[in-house]
Every structure is written in structure tokens, then in C-alpha cells.
Amino acid sequence: MAIHYPNGRRFEANTPPAKKAGSSATNMYSNRGMTLEEDLNVTNQYYLEHQLAVIHKKPTPVQIVDVDYPRRSAAVIKEAYFKQASTTDYNGVFKGRYIDFEAKETKNKTSFPLKNFHQHQIEHMRQVIGQGGIAFVILRFTVTDEIYLLDASHLLSFYDRQEQTRKSIRKSDIEQLGYSIKIGYHPRIDYLKVVESVYFKK
Amino acid sequence: MAIHYPNGRRFEANTPPAKKAGSSATNMYSNRGMTLEEDLNVTNQYYLEHQLAVIHKKPTPVQIVDVDYPRRSAAVIKEAYFKQASTTDYNGVFKGRYIDFEAKETKNKTSFPLKNFHQHQIEHMRQVIGQGGIAFVILRFTVTDEIYLLDASHLLSFYDRQEQTRKSIRKSDIEQLGYSIKIGYHPRIDYLKVVESVYFKK
Numbered sequence: 001m002a003i004h005y006p007n008g009r010r011f012e013a014n015t016p017p018a019k020k021a022g023s024s025a026t027n028m029y030s031n032r033g034m035t036l037e038e039d040l041n042v043t044n045q046y047y048l049e050h051q052l053a054v055i056h057k058k059p060t061p062v063q064i065v066d067v068d069y070p071r072r073s074a075a076v077i078k079e080a081y082f083k084q085a086s087t088t089d090y091n092g093v094f095k096g097r098y099i100d101f102e103a104k105e106t107k108n109k110t111s112f113p114l115k116n117f118h119q120h121q122i123e124h125m126r127q128v129i130g131q132g133g134i135a136f137v138i139l140r141f142t143v144t145d146e147i148y149l150l151d152a153s154h155l156l157s158f159y160d161r162q163e164q165t166r167k168s169i170r171k172s173d174i175e176q177l178g179y180s181i182k183i184g185y186h187p188r189i190d191y192l193k194v195v196e197s198v199y200f201k202k
Numbered sequence: 203m204a205i206h207y208p209n210g211r212r213f214e215a216n217t218p219p220a221k222k223a224g225s226s227a228t229n230m231y232s233n234r235g236m237t238l239e240e241d242l243n244v245t246n247q248y249y250l251e252h253q254l255a256v257i258h259k260k261p262t263p264v265q266i267v268d269v270d271y272p273r274r275s276a277a278v279i280k281e282a283y284f285k286q287a288s289t290t291d292y293n294g295v296f297k298g299r300y301i302d303f304e305a306k307e308t309k310n311k312t313s314f315p316l317k318n319f320h321q322h323q324i325e326h327m328r329q330v331i332g333q334g335g336i337a338f339v340i341l342r343f344t345v346t347d348e349i350y351l352l353d354a355s356h357l358l359s360f361y362d363r364q365e366q367t368r369k370s371i372r373k374s375d376i377e378q379l380g381y382s383i384k385i386g387y388h389p390r391i392d393y394l395k396v397v398e399s400v401y402f403k404k
Binding site: 048051053054056058059060061062064075076077078079080081082083085086087091092093094095096097098099100124127128130131132133 | 250253255256258260261262263264266277278279280281282283284285287288289293294295296297298299300301302326329330332333334335
């Protein structure tokens with residue numbers, strides 16, 4: 001069940017039993033759309049269990065309007081709306097340092113559209129950098145299943161110049177400025193290996 | 203509109219127009235119950251605007267079961283449930299360091315009940331300490347409006363011993379092991395002042 005909601009992100013109920021979504025527009029994108037998030041969740045779980053890092057995805061922000069509260073033991077939300085996030089989706093701690101990132105994917109083959117990032121997320125990354133945190137994005141090209149880590153400073157630079165130049169980042173620029181993340185099995189997307197080599201240089 | 207949901211936490215819809223909650227058990231606690239969270243949100247906003255720290259409250263975790271999706275521009279959540287959080291409520295970055303905390307209050311006058319903390323939150327704090335992050339709790343005694351910062355290591359110690367000793371932390375222990383936070387106006391709960399003096403010693 002995939003729901004496309006106003007800010008362009010997808011929502012997927014990940015716990016059965018999920019009732020029908022009342023949507024005919026489900027599965028507009030392939031399952032790969034969900035896989036980056038799922039892969040990262042599994043990866044973060046691996047890091048947690050092996051005491052390598054404590055990084056979680058933040059809950060989807062929801063504006064709750066109506067709650068039915070028949071008994072103390074049960075509260076049912078009857079009306080709520082998806083809200084735009086004010087931060088990135090993932091954060092946590094790795095070797096004492098603050099880690100913050102957003103993960104996005106595209107079906108494009110040669111560039112990554114900047115519209116995948118919202119103003120709030122961009123400002124958040126700027127603030128994190130200002131506090132000395134480690135901020136980056138994980139970008140996936142779904143067609144070729146290639147994943148890159150790109151430091152947020154580069155993203156901000158492209159984002160700020162998009163009106164003057166182009167509204168996407170060339171894949172060649174990502175290849176040059178970013179770092180390829182190999183897809184494995186355990187953990188699936190071992191981004192901390194890249195983080196360690198890039199941000200924890202001796 | 204205050205909803206008390208299963209894990210003992212309160213939910214408050216903070217954006218009008220909020221429809222009636224269908225609850226006769228609202229306002230079981232005084233408004234002070236909400237004020238600690240509100241005060242912290244205002245404080246964090248102050249820190250953000252003054253570029254002192256980037257700390258946010260995580261969204262309330264919600265298990266979404268049914269979404270009505272009549273048009274691409276509108277998705278209405280028709281059935282959802284409050285989920286127990288797997289982490290603490292607040293985290294972020296301050297001077298490059300990872301900051302993680304939970305905020306709780308009690309109407310008790312002489313001790314702080316440990317049942318305010320859930321196993322998941324306790325384990326999360328343990329993991330954060332293991333990664334070298336800064337973890338603490340902000341405790342408020344609502345009757346006297348006193349606020350303390352207590353390092354998570356102390357909380358964990360009391361929590362782990364509660365079956366053998368007592369199921370609450372004496373206020374006198376909090377006074378001795380913790381740090382009083384003065385309530386001000388701008389920012390209201392200046393906990394970073396304490397964080398800086400405790401965790402950033404020269």
C-alpha cells in the first residue's frame with residue numbers, strides 16, 4: 001500500500017493488517033521506491049545491534065485532528081493529515097559525533113532533481129553544519145541501483161545555485177564530489193564505512 | 203484537547219482547528235502537564251534562531267492503518283494508533299556533540315517515579331552513552347515548578363536497581379546528583395547552559 005501525499009513523499013503502512021488505502025494511484029512507482037528506506041532501516045538496525053551507531057528514522061510527522069478515546073486503554077485517531085517534516089528523516093550518534101542525513105532516490109539516469117529536497121530540509125542541513133554536525137544525503141539511482149553519499153555542503157551549493165544554473169545535480173558531479181556506497185547483504189547499505197573514511201580522517 | 207494514551211503519555215493537538223476529542227477524561231492533569239513540552243519547544247526554537255543548537259522534538263509515532271486518498275493533493279488518515287516510541291523524544295546537535303534527552307514531570311513532591319520511563323527509552327539512553335553521546339533527562343516537579351537535569355547514567359543506575367531498592371528516585375538524590383535549571387523568559391528552560399558546564403568542562 002503506497003500513498004503519495006502532498007509533499008511528494010510516499011507513505012507505506014509497514015505493519016499488517018493494513019486496510020485498503022482507498023487509492024487507485026498506489027504503486028505508481030516500483031517497490032524499489034520503498035526499498036531505500038527499508039534497506040536503511042535494516043542497516044541501522046544492524047548498526048544498533050552491533051553497537052556501531054545509534055541512528056533512527058524519525059516518525060512521519062502527522063497533524064492529528066480528531067481522536068476517539070472510548071477507554072483509557074484505547075485511543076483511535078480518526079482524522080489526521082501528513083505534515084511536512086521540519087528536519088531530515090535520519091539522525092543519531094556515531095562515535096560521539098552527530099550524524100544527520102536524508103535519503104532520496106530518482107528514476108532519472110543522468111541527474112538527480114533538486115526538487116526531491118524541500119526548503120525545510122535544506123535549512124536544517126545548513127543549521128546542522130553550522131553546529132559542527134555531520135550532514136549528508138544518500139542518493140540512489142534506482143534504474144542502475146547505484147547509491148552515493150554526498151556531503152550536505154555540496155547539496156546546499158547546488159541547491160542555492162539552481163535558479164542560475166540547473167534544477168538538478170549531474171550524475172557526473174555526484175560521482176566526482178560524492179562517494180559510492182556498495183550494496184551488500186549485512187549491512188545492506190554500509191554508509192558508515194564511507195562516513196568513517198570521509199569525516200573521521202586522521 | 204489532551205488525550206491520555208496507552209503508554210501513559212499525553213497527546214495534545216497543537217494546531218487549530220482541533221475537533222472535539224470524544225473524551226471525557228481530558229485535562230485530567232493541569233495545563234502544567236503540557237507546559238514542559240511547550241516550554242522546551244519554545245526553548246529549542248530560541249536555540250535554533252540564535253544558532254546555539256539544533257535540537258528538535260521527534261514527531262509522535264503513529265501507526266497508520268487506513269488512508270483515504272481521494273486526490274493527489276489530499277490524503278486523509280482515517281484510522282491510526284499511537285505507537286510507543288523506540289527512542290527518547292528530543293535529540294540534536296550542540297557544538298558538534300550529539301545531544302539526546304527525555305523530559306518528564308511528576309506531581310509527586312518528594313520523589314520521581316521510574317514508571318515515567320519506558321524500557322525502550324532506557325535502552326536507547328544506554329546505547330547513546332555507549333556511542334559517546336550526551337544523554338540526560340529533564341525532570342520537573344510540577345507542584346513546586348522545579349526543573350532538574352539528571353545525567354542518563356544516574357537514571358539508568360536507579361532504573362536497574364528498582365526491583366531491589368525503590369521504584370522512584372528520591373528528590374534529594376536528584377538534587378545531589380542532578381543540576382537545577384532556572385526557569386527564565388528567553389529562553390524559558392535554558393538547559394544548554396547546564397549542558398555546557400557539565401559536559402564541556404575544560
